[in-house]
Amino acid sequence: MIKKAAEKFYLALIFILLYAPILTLIVLSFNASRTRAKWGGATLHWYQELFKNEAIMSALYSTLLIALLSALIATFIGTAAAIGIQSMKRKFRTFYMGLTNIPMMNAEIVMGISLMLLFIAFRINLGFSTILIAHITFNIPYVILSVMPRLKQTNRHTYEAALDLGASPLYAFFKVIFPDILPGVLSGFMLAFTMSLDDFVITHFTKGPGIDTLSTKIYSEVRKGIKPEMYALSTLLFISVLLLLLLINFSPKDSSQKARKQTITRRSRALAFAFKRVIPTLLVLAVTAGGIYYSFQGQKRSKQKVIVYNWGEYLDPEVITMFEEETGIDVIYEEFETNEIMYPKVQSGAIAYDVVCPSDYMIQKMLDNGLLAEINFDNVPNLKNIGQRYMDKSREFDPENKYSVPYCWGTVGILYNKTMVDEPIDSWSILWDDKYRDNILMQDSVRDAFGVTLKYLGYSLNSTDLDELTEAMNLLIVQKPLVQAYVIDQVRDKMIGNEAAIGVIYSGEAIYTQNENPDLEYVIPKEGSNIWIDSWVIPKNAEHKENAEAFINFLCRPDIALMNFDYITYSTPNTAARELIEDEDIRNSKIAFPDDSELEHCETFHYLGDEADAVYMDLWNKVKSK
Amino acid sequence: MSNKLIDLVNISKSYDGQLVLDELNLYIRENEFLTLLGPSGCGKTTTLRIIGGFETPNSGKVIFNGEDITHLPPNKRQINTVFQKYALFTHMSIAENIAFGLKIKGKSKQYISDKIKYALKLVNLDGFENRSPASLSGGQQQRIAIARAIVNEPKVLLLDEPLGALDLKLRQDMQYELIRLKNELGITFIYVTHDQEEALTMSDTIVVMNQGYIQQIGTPEDIYNEPENAFVADFIGDSNIIPGLMLEDKIVQIQGVSFPCVDIGFGHNRPVDVVIRPEDVELVSPETGTICGTVTHLIFKGVHYEMEVMAAGREWLVHSTHMFPVGTEVGIHVDPFNIQIMNKPESEDEEATVIEE
Numbered sequence: 014m015i016k017k018a019a020e021k022f023y024l025a026l027i028f029i030l031l032y033a034p035i036l037t038l039i040v041l042s043f044n045a046s047r048t049r050a051k052w053g054g055a056t057l058h059w060y061q062e063l064f065k066n067e068a069i070m071s072a073l074y075s076t077l078l079i080a081l082l083s084a085l086i087a088t089f090i091g092t093a094a095a096i097g098i099q100s101m102k103r104k105f106r107t108f109y110m111g112l113t114n115i116p117m118m119n120a121e122i123v124m125g126i127s128l129m130l131l132f133i134a135f136r137i138n139l140g141f142s143t144i145l146i147a148h149i150t151f152n153i154p155y156v157i158l159s160v161m162p163r164l165k166q167t168n169r170h171t172y173e174a175a176l177d178l179g180a181s182p183l184y185a186f187f188k189v190i191f192p193d194i195l196p197g198v199l200s201g202f203m204l205a206f207t208m209s210l211d212d213f214v215i216t217h218f219t220k221g222p223g224i225d226t227l228s229t230k231i232y233s234e235v236r237k238g239i240k241p242e243m244y245a246l247s248t249l250l251f252i253s254v255l256l257l258l259l260l261i262n263f264s265p266k267d268s269s270q271k272a273r274k275q276t277i278t279r280r281s282r283a284l285a286f287a288f289k290r291v292i293p294t295l296l297v298l299a300v301t302a303g304g305i306y307y308s309f310q311g312q313k314r315s316k317q318k319v320i321v322y323n324w325g326e327y328l329d330p331e332v333i334t335m336f337e338e339e340t341g342i343d344v345i346y347e348e349f350e351t352n353e354i355m356y357p358k359v360q361s362g363a364i365a366y367d368v369v370c371p372s373d374y375m376i377q378k379m380l381d382n383g384l385l386a387e388i389n390f391d392n393v394p395n396l397k398n399i400g401q402r403y404m405d406k407s408r409e410f411d412p413e414n415k416y417s418v419p420y421c422w423g424t425v426g427i428l429y430n431k432t433m434v435d436e437p438i439d440s441w442s443i444l445w446d447d448k449y450r451d452n453i454l455m456q457d458s459v460r461d462a463f464g465v466t467l468k469y470l471g472y473s474l475n476s477t478d479l480d481e482l483t484e485a486m487n488l489l490i491v492q493k494p495l496v497q498a499y500v501i502d503q504v505r506d507k508m509i510g511n512e513a514a515i516g517v518i519y520s521g522e523a524i525y526t527q528n529e530n531p532d533l534e535y536v537i538p539k540e541g542s543n544i545w546i547d548s549w550v551i552p553k554n555a556e557h558k559e560n561a562e563a564f565i566n567f568l569c570r571p572d573i574a575l576m577n578f579d580y581i582t583y584s585t586p587n588t589a590a591r592e593l594i595e596d597e598d599i600r601n602s603k604i605a606f607p608d609d610s611e612l613e614h615c616e617t618f619h620y621l622g623d624e625a626d627a628v629y630m631d632l633w634n635k636v637k638s639k
Numbered sequence: 640m641s642n643k644l645i646d647l648v649n650i651s652k653s654y655d656g657q658l659v660l661d662e663l664n665l666y667i668r669e670n671e672f673l674t675l676l677g678p679s680g681c682g683k684t685t686t687l688r689i690i691g692g693f694e695t696p697n698s699g700k701v702i703f704n705g706e707d708i709t710h711l712p713p714n715k716r717q718i719n720t721v722f723q724k725y726a727l728f729t730h731m732s733i734a735e736n737i738a739f740g741l742k743i744k745g746k747s748k749q750y751i752s753d754k755i756k757y758a759l760k761l762v763n764l765d766g767f768e769n770r771s772p773a774s775l776s777g778g779q780q781q782r783i784a785i786a787r788a789i790v791n792e793p794k795v796l797l798l799d800e801p802l803g804a805l806d807l808k809l810r811q812d813m814q815y816e817l818i819r820l821k822n823e824l825g826i827t828f829i830y831v832t833h834d835q836e837e838a839l840t841m842s843d844t845i846v847v848m849n850q851g852y853i854q855q856i857g858t859p860e861d862i863y864n865e866p867e868n869a870f871v872a873d874f875i876g877d878s879n880i881i882p883g884l885m886l887e888d889k890i891v892q893i894q895g896v897s898f899p900c901v902d903i904g905f906g907h908n909r910p911v912d913v914v915i916r917p918e919d920v921e922l923v924s925p926e927t928g929t930i931c932g933t934v935t936h937l938i939f940k941g942v943h944y945e946m947e948v949m950a951a952g953r954e955w956l957v958h959s960t961h962m963f964p965v966g967t968e969v970g971i972h973v974d975p976f977n978i979q980i981m982n983k984p985e986s987e988d989e990e991a992t993v994i995e996e
Contacts, residue, residue, distance in 0.1 A: 170726035173693055174784075176713040177720045178740035178791065185714075188739075192730040 035251055042244035059245040069246060072230035075141070076210060079226060083148035084205035090149070091156025091205075092198050096190075098157070099164045110161070117154040124151060125218030132219065133363050139221030147219040148209045155208055156201035163197030207257045211250070221364055222320045223345030233325065233348055317342040319560035322359070322366040324547070325350055325502065327421070329580035336567050342560045350501060351458055359384060365554045368561035373546050374460070374618035376417050377410035381620060385416045386551045392562035393418065395569030402609075403586035406546060409617050417548035418565050421583040423520035424607065424615060425461060425543040428504070431532050433514035441469035441538045443515060445488070450495045454507055454516035457499035459633040460618055461543070462489060465517055468540045468614075475619045479628070486632040490639050499637070508533055519545075521583025523604050528582075535604050541614020546586070643702075644669045644794065644827055645690060650699035652685055659685050660696070661851045667795075667829060672821055674830045674838040677848035678874070683831045684799060686848075690829060691720045691797050704794070719788035720797040724804070725780045727772040733759075733783055734768040740791040758786035761820065778809045785820070795827045802837065814840050835875050839863060847871050868981055872914040879920070879956050882983070883913040891980060894951040896930045900978040912981045918958040919977035922948070928970015934963045 042060070046053025063069060098109045116124060128147045129139070137143055167190060175185035191198075213228035220229060227250060234243055317340075321328075325348040333344045347366075349355040352375040359366055360382070371379065379385050390396055396418060403419045411417045429438055433452065444453055444465070456462055464474035466485040476482060497513050504516040509529045518526075523535035549565045551558055567573055574590035584605045585591060594600040603611070621629070643666040652660040660682045667673050675683035688694040689701060692713035701709045708716060719740070728736050734755050741751045759765050762782035772780055781801055788796055798817075802810045818841055821828050832838055838845050839859040847854040847862060847870075855867045866872035869880050884892040888903040893913055905911060925931045932950025939945075939962075946957045950971055963969055 168724060168726055170722040170724055171728060173691075173713070174720070174722055174726040174787075175728070175739070176693075177691060177718075178787070179714045179743040180739070181714060182712075184743070189728055192728075 038244050038251075039248045042241065042248045044241065044244075059241040063242045063245045063249075066242060068225070069227075069230060069242070072225040072227050075144075075224055076226040076228075079141070079145055079148055080206045080209040083145055083152050083209045084202050086145075087149045087152030087205045088156050088198060088202040091153045091201060092160050092194070094153065095157045095160040095164055099161065110157075113154045113157050116151055117158070121151075121212075121214040122218075125215040128215065129218040129363060133361065139219060139364050141221075141224050143219045143221065144216055144224065144226070147215050148212065151212070151215060152205035152208055155204045156198075159201035159204055160194055160197040163194040167193045203257055203260055207254055210257070211254055222322065222347040222366065233350075317557070317560060318345055319343070319557050319564050320345045320347070320365065320367045320555075321564065322347050322349060322355060322369040324348065324370060327370065327547075327581055327583075329576045331580075332568070332573055332576055335573070336564060340560075340563055340567070342557075342563065344564070353458075359552050362554050365556045366552050367555040367557045368549055368551055368564055370420055370547050370549055372618065373407075373410045373548070374620045376548060376550055377620035379550065379552075380411065380416060384552055386553045386555060386558060387415050388418065388551055388565070389558075389562055392559060393566040393569065395566045398569050398571055398574070398587050398589040400586050400588040403546065406544070406617065407548060410619070411548070417550050418569065419546050419548045419586040420568065421521065421581070422544065422546040422586055423584045424537050424612070425456075425465065425517065425519060425545070426523070426535050426537040427515060428508055428518040428523055428526060428533055428535050429515045430508065430511060430513075430530075431534055433511075438515075438534075438536050439539050441465055441540055444469070444517070445492055445495070447495065449514050451497045452514035453492075453496050454504045454513045454518075455492075455496050455499050456504070456517050457501050459629050461517065462499075462633065462636070463629060464543045464618065466492075468538070468542055471540065474543055474616055475621060477621055477625045477628070482628065482632055486636055489636045493636065493639060519583070520604050520607075521581060524582040524599070524602065527604075537607065537611055537615070539614075541616070544612055544615040544617055546617065642669060643667070644671075644704060645829075646700075646702040647686070647689070648700045648702065650686070650689060650696045650701070652682075652689065652694065652696045659851050660689075663699070663851070663853060665846060665853065665856075667827060669794075670825055670827055672818075672828045672830065672841060672843045674832060674842040674845050675848060676832060676835060676838040676845050676874075677854075678833055680850075681848040682851040683833075683846075683848050687720075687797050687799055687829060687831045690795070691718055692716050717793055718795045718797060719791050719793040720799065721781075721784045721788050721801045723799045723801065725772075725777075725784045727780055727783060727787070729772050731772075732768065733764075733770050733772065733775075736772065736783060737787045737790055739787065744791070754790045758790045761789070761823070762786045762816070778805055778813060781805065781813065782816070785817075789820070789824060789826070793826060795829060798828060798830045800832055801830075803832075803834075810837070817841060839875075847874060849874075865979055866914060866981070869912050869914075872912075872979070872981070877917050877956055877958075879913075879915045879917065881913045881915070881953065883911050883980070885909045885911045885980060889975070891978065894930065894953055896951070898929060898973060898978060899975040900980060901975050902978070902980040905980060905982070910983050912983055914979040914981060915955075915973055915977060917945070917956040918943070919973060920948075920955055920957045920959075921972040921974075922946075922957060922959055922961065922963055922969045923972050925968045925970045928972050930971050932969060932971060934965050934967045934969060937962070937965050 043055045043057070044052055045056040045058065094113065098106055098113075101109065125147070128143075128150065132139060132143050132146075171189050171193070172185055175189040176182065180188060211228060212226075213232060216226050216229055217232070220226070225233070227246065231243055231246060234240060319342050321344055323346070327348075328346075333346060336342070337344055349358070352372050355369065355371060356375060356378070358364065359369060359379070376385070399419055403422060404414055406422075407414060407417055407419055427438055427441070427443065429443075434443075434449070443449070444455075456465075460474075463482070463485050466488050467474045467476050467481065470481070470484060470488065472478070472481045472485075498507070500507070504518045505522045505526055507513050508516050508518070508526050511530070511532075518535070520535060520537075523533070526533050527535070549568070551561045555561055568577070569587060571587060571589035571593055574585050574587035575593045578585045578587075578590060578594070582605075591600060591606065599605060645667040647663055647665045650660050650663040651658070663682070663686065665686070675686055677683050685694060689696050692708070692711060692715075695710060699709075700707055703716070703718075728739065731739070737755045737758055738751045741754060746754075755768060756765075759767055762785055764779060764782055764786070767775070767779070767783070772783065775783065784801070802813050805813060814837060817828070830838075830841065839862075842859055844856065845859055845862045846856050849870050855862060855871045857865075862871065863875055866875060866878075872878045872880055881893055885902075885905040885908070886892050886897065887907055888905070889900055891898050891900050891902075891911065891913055898913075922928075930950050932948040932955065934946050935949050935954070936947040937944060940958075943958045943960050944962050946959065946963060948955045948957055948969060948971065955971060
C-alpha cells in the first residue's frame with residue numbers, strides 16, 4: 014500500500030516538476046494584472062492584444078511559412094536521400110547515415126554560426142531565404158531518420174513486382190513504394206515542421222533585419238521586458254507544438270494498423286483519401302498563397318529601403334509609418350539591447366545596416382575601427398534644430414561632428430520609491446546600504462555598473478587604472494548580496510510594480526515611470542554620474558546611404574522629434590522640439606532637461622580601447638560569477 | 640514440343656567478383672514447364688532474375704522470340720513473375736492488385752473487371768475482390784500473386800520458389816493447382832525451387848544447377864533414373880553412391896563382387912561411381928543375394944521402412960515395404976536395369992562440369 018502510494022507520489026512529483034513552468038506560463042497568460050505577482054482575475058485581453066499586434070502576427074506568418082516550406086523541401090530532399098542511401102551497399106550506407114546524423118548531434122550554436130559564416134562568405138544577404146536554407150539543412154536529417162526505418166521494412170520485391178507488371182520506375186515508386194513509406198514521410202514532415210517551428214538558435218544567427226520568427230521575436234521582446242502578450246504567445250506556441258507531436262505519434266501508426274485489419278473499410282479509405290489528396294492539396298494551397306503574399310511583400314520591399322538598427326523601444330512606430338508614406342522608402346527595422354550586442358553585428362558585415370544608433374563611447378570605438386561613413390549634411394538640413402550644446406558634447410567622441418547626429422541624451426541616476434525609502438537620497442552610497450538588501454536593481458552592463466561604482470569612489474568613470482578598477486570590482490562584489498537583480502530594461506517595470514525600492518536607471522525611463530507610479534523619484538547623485546548621448550551614425554558598408562540621411566533628417570524634424578520624445582520619454586537634443594512641448598512641467602522638467610550645474614560632475618563614457626575593454630569584461634565576469 | 644521461346648546464350652554473372660553464373664547456356668521451349676532446381680546459391684534465382692530483367696548479365700545474351708532483350712527493362716518484357724514473398728501491394732485491395740498491370744496497359748474498365756473475376760475464379764478465390772492482402776492466408780496470397788501475374792497474359796510466367804513459405808499440405812494442393820493452370824492457360828512456366836519433389840511432380844523439364852553450372856537437363860524420369868553425376872544423384876532423392884570398377888561392358892564390380900548391369904562404353908577396368916536408389920535394393924535371403932549383410936538400423940517411414948544394411952564394410956540405404964528387424968542377416972540383390980554407372984570425376988573441379996547438350 015505504502016509502496017504504491019509512494020510510487021504514485023513520485024510520479025506526480027516528476028510530472029509537477031516537468032509541467033509546473035508551462036502551467037505557470039499558461040495561467041499567467043490569462044491574468045488580468047500586468048505584474049506577475051498579483052492575480053487580477055481571468056481575461057483574454059492578452060490574446061486579443063496579441064492578435065492585434067502586427068509585428069507578432071507577421072512573425073507568426075514568417076514562422077509558419079518557413080516551417081511549412083522548409084519541412085516540405087526537407088521532406089522531399091530527405092526522402093530522396095533516404096531512398097538513395099537505402100540502395101547503397103551496406104558499408105557505404107552506414108557511412109552516409111553517420112554523415113547525415115552529424116548535423117543533428119552537432120550543437121545548434123555551432124550549426125548556426127557556421128551557417129552564418131557560410132552565408133557571409135558567399136555574400137548571401139541574411140534574410141528570409143537564409144533562414145529557410147538553414148531550416149531545410151537542419152530538417153533533412155530528421156526526415157531521413159524517420160523515412161529510413163519505413164524504407165527498410167518495405168519489401169524490395171513489391172517494387173520489382175510493379176516493374177514486372179509494366180510500371181515505369183517512377184510510376185512504380187509513387188504507386189507502390191511511396192504509399193508504403195508515406196507514414197514515415199508524413200511523420201518526417203511533421204517532425205521537421207515542429208523542429209523548424211521552435212528553433213531559436215539557428216534562426217537567430219541566420220536571420221536578417223526586418224524578419225523575425227516567433228522565437229526570435231519572443232526573445233527580443235523579452236529582452237525589453239516581459240509583456241503578458243508573450244505569455245499568451247508562448248502558450249499558443251506550446252499548444253501547437255503539443256498538437257503536432259500528438260499528430261506525429263498517433264495518426265500514421267493508427268492508419269497503418271487499420272489497413273492491416275480485415276477488409277479495407279470505407280473509413281480507412283476516407284483516411285487514405287485524406288492523406289493522399291486533402292492534406293497535400295491544403296499544403297500546396299497554403300504555400301501558394303504564402304508565396305503570392307511574400308512576392309507581393311517582396312515587390313513592396315524591392316523599391317527603396319533603409320535598414321535601421323536601433324535600441325529596443327526607441328522609436329515611435331508611427332514615425333516609421335509616416336516616414337514610409339512621405340518618402341516611399343521602406344524601413345526595415347531591427348532592434349538591439351546593448352551597444353556590445355550591436356557592435357559585432359555591424360562589424361561582421363553580415364548585414365549591411367544603413368543607419369545605427371549607438372551610444373557615445375561606442376561611436377568612438379566604431380570610428381577608431383573605421384566602421385563609420387561621413388554623413389553628408391547637405392542631406393540633413395534639419396540638423397539646425399539640434400542644440401549647439403549637444404553638438405559640442407558630441408565632440409568628445411566625434412571630434413569634428415562629421416559622423417553622428419544626436420538623437421537622445423540623458424543621465425544615469427537613482428530611481429527610488431518614496432514609500433519604501435525613508436531618507437532623501439543624494440549619493441550612490443545608498444546602493445551599498447544593507448537596509449535595502451534585496452531591494453536594489455543594478456544595470457546589467459559593464460560600463461554602467463563600473464561607472465556608478467567608480468563615481469561613488471570619486472574616480473573618473475573612464476578610469477583605466479587597474480587599482481581603481483579592482484577597488485570598484487571589490488565594491489561591486491560586496492554589493493552583490495544586496496542586489497535583487499541585474500537587469501536592463503526591466504528596471505522600469507519592476508520599479509513601477511513596486512518590486513524594488515531602488516534602481517539604477519536612465520533619466521529617460523524616469524519620466525515614464527513617474528507617470529505610471531507617482532511614488533517614484535529620480536536623482537542624479539552628488540558624486541556625479543554618466544551623461545550619455547545616443548546618436549545616429551551610418552556604417553561604412555551601408556547600401557542605402559542617401560536613404561539613411563533622409564531618415565536622420567526626418568527624425569530631426571521638430572514635430573517628429575516631439576513624437577519620439579512623447580513615446581520614449583528620453584531627453585531630446587532637439588531644441589525646436591522642446592519648444593513644442595505643451596506640458597510646461599515636462600518642458601521645464603529637471604529630469605528631462607537638467608541644468609548645466611547638475612551636470613558638472615557628469616562625464617560621457619569614452620571608448621577605452623580593446624585592452625581596457627577586456628580588463629573591464631574580465632572584472633565584470635568576476636563580479637557576476639562570484 | 641515446338642520452337643525455342645527463350646534462349647540464354649553464354650550468360651555470365653558475378654557479384655563483387657564472386658562468379659554466380661559461368662557461361663550458362665539454356666533454352667526454353669514454348670508451352671514448357673521448366674524447373675530450375677538446385678541448392679541455395681546455385682544461381683537458379685539469378686538465372687530467373689536475368690530472364691525477368693531484374694539483373695543484367697555481365698556477358699552473354701537473352702533472346703526472346705528471336706529478339707535480343709538482354710538490356711530491356713522488366714516493364715517492357717512480355718514476362719510476368721510470381722515472387723517468393725508474394726510481393727502483393729498491401730495498401731491496395733485484391734481487385735486493385737490484380738488490376739495493376741491492366742490499368743497501366745490502359746484496358747477498359749469492363750475488360751479489367753471481367754479479367755479480375757476470371758482470374759479470381761481461376762485461382763479459386765471468387766468474391767475476394769475487396770479484401771485486403773493482409774487479411775489473406777499465405778496460400779491465398781500466393782494465389783492472388785499468381786492471378787495478378789496471369790491476367791496480363793504473359794508469354795512466360797516466372798515463379799521464384801512460390802510455394803516455399805507454405806506448409807506441406809498446402810504446397811501439394813498448390814502444385815496440382817499450378818499444373819492445372821499451366822494446362823488451361825497454355826503459357827510457358829519457368830519455375831525455381833530447391834525442393835526436388837516439387838520439381839519432379841510438376842515439370843516437363845528439370846534443369847539441375849550447382850555452383851553456377853548446369854549439371855543435367857532432362858525430364859523428371861531422366862533426372863531421377865539416370866543422374867549424370869554424383870551431385871545430381873545425391874541431390875535428387877536418396878541414393879547409394881558407391882565406388883566401383885567397370886570390369887567390362889555390362890559388368891561392374893562393387894566391393895569385390897560383380898554385379899550385372901546394362902551400361903556399356905565405359906571401357907575396361909575403369910573406376911566408376913555406381914548409383915543405386917534405395918528402393919531398388921532388394922533384400923532377399925542371404926543365400927540368394929549377390930552380397931550379404933546385416934540390418935543395423937530400422938525406421939518406419941509410413942509408406943515404407945528405411946533400413947541400413949552393413950555389407951562388406953559399407954552401409955547400404957534400403958527402402959522396402961517388408962520389414963527386417965535389426966540384426967537380421969540378409970542378402971542384397973539389385974536388378975541390372977536399376978544400376979546406374981557414372982564416370983568418376985578426375986578432379987575436384989570436375990565435380991561441377993558444364994554439361995553441353
